Amino acid sequence: MCPPSAIPLPETAAGLDGEQQQALLLLARRAVDARTRHGTDTEVPRELLARHPRLADPGASFVTLRIGEDLRGCIGSLLAVEPLARDVVRNAVNAATRDPRFSPVGVEELDRIRISVSVLEEPRPLELFGPELVRHLAVARPGVILEYRGRRSTFLPEVWEDLSDPEDFLGHLCLKQGSPVTAWEDPAIRVRVYGSQHFGEPER
Numbered sequence: 338m339c340p341p342s343a344i345p346l347p348e349t350a351a352g353l354d355g356e357q358q359q360a361l362l363l364l365a366r367r368a369v370d371a372r373t374r375h376g377t378d379t380e381v382p383r384e385l386l387a388r389h390p391r392l393a394d395p396g397a398s399f400v401t402l403r404i405g406e407d408l409r410g411c412i413g414s415l416l417a418v419e420p421l422a423r424d425v426v427r428n429a430v431n432a433a434t435r436d437p438r439f440s441p442v443g444v445e446e447l448d449r450i451r452i453s454v455s456v457l458e459e460p461r462p463l464e465l466f467g468p469e470l471v472r473h474l475a476v477a478r479p480g481v482i483l484e485y486r487g488r489r490s491t492f493l494p495e496v497w498e499d500l501s502d503p504e505d506f507l508g509h510l511c512l513k514q515g516s517p518v519t520a521w522e523d524p525a526i527r528v529r530v531y532g533s534q535h536f537g538e539p540e541r
Contacts, residue, residue, distance in 0.1 A: 353456060357389050358536040364422060365400055365429035365452050366538070372430045373442050379430075381422045389422075396421025397457040399493060400428040401537075402442065404449045410436040415460060415482060415491060425454055453537025455493050460529035467522050474503040479530035483510045483521065490514035494533050 353361075368379040386393040398421065399413025410432035414424055429452065433442040442450065460482055465473055474481070480494045490513040492506065500506040507521035520526065 352391060353534055353536075357391055358454070360385060360389055360392065361398075361422065361425045361454050361456075362452060362536070362538055365425050365454060368426045368429045369402070369433045369442065369450070369452065370447060373433060373444055373447060379426050381420070381426060386420070386422065392422040393420045395419060396424055397459075398425045398428055399455040399457070399533075400425060400432045401453045401455070402432050403451050403453070404446065408438075409442065409446070409450060410439055412436055413455070413457075415457065417457075417459065421456065449541060451538045451541055453535065455495065455533040455535045457493075458532045460531040463528045463530045465528065466524050466526055470507070470521065470528065471503040474506065477530070480533055481506070481510060482529040482531070483507070483514070484527040484529075485511070485514065485516050485520045485523065485525065488514040488516055493535070494531075495535050 364379070364381065364385075371377045371379045381392075395417035397414040397417045399411060401408070402410040412428050412431040412435060414428060417424075419427075457480065460480075463470070463473070478494060478497045480492060480496075482489065482491045490510050492500070492510055492513075497506065500509055508518040511518050511520040
C-alpha cells in the first residue's frame with residue numbers, strides 16, 4: 338500500500354526544502370513521460386545537482402502514481418545506495434513500467450496521473466514484538482519493515498492514514514509478504530522502523 342499524493346511541504350527534519358521537492362517531482366514527471374512516450378531514459382542534469390547539492394547525496398525514495406484516488410503504481414528503495422535524484426528517477430520509471438500489480442502506464446494516462454515522492458530516513462532496528470510492538474507503533478506511527486522467515490514487506494508512514502489500528506497495520510503487513518496475518522506476534526520477527534518526508538503534485 339502506498340500513500341496518497343500531497344502538496345509540497347516546507348522544509349522539515351528530513352532535509353528537503355520546497356524547491357528541492359519540486360525539483361524531484363519535475364524529474365519524476367520527466368522520467369515517466371520520457372519512458373512512456375519515447376522509451377527513453379532521463380538523465381539527472383548536472384546543473385540541477387550543482388544548484389541543489391542535497392539531491393546528489395545518497396537517498397532512498399518511494400515514487401507513487403495515482404489516477405484520482407486509485408493507485409496506478411508504487412516502487413521504491415529502502416536503503417540509500419545512489420544519489421537521491423537518480424533514485425527518484427529510477428523508481429518513477431519502475432513505478433510506471435514494472436509494478437507487477439499493473440500494466441505499464443499508457444500515453445493516454447499521463448495527463449491524469451499524479452506523482453508523489455516519499456524520501457526515507459535510514460531504517461533502524463526495533464527490538465519489540467507482540468503487545469509491546471503494538472503499543473509502540475500506536476504512539477510513534479513510523480514506517481515499518483517486517484521480516485519473517487526470509488520474507489520482507491514494508492509500509493510507509495503515510496499508510497497509517499488508511500490503517501490506523503496497529504494490529505490491523507501489522508496484519509496487512511504480514512499478508513503483503515505472504516505470511517500468516519498473526520506472524521507479527523512471533524518473537525522470530527525482525528522489525529525496522531523509519532520516518533519519511535512525503536510530497537507530491539497537486540491534483541490534476
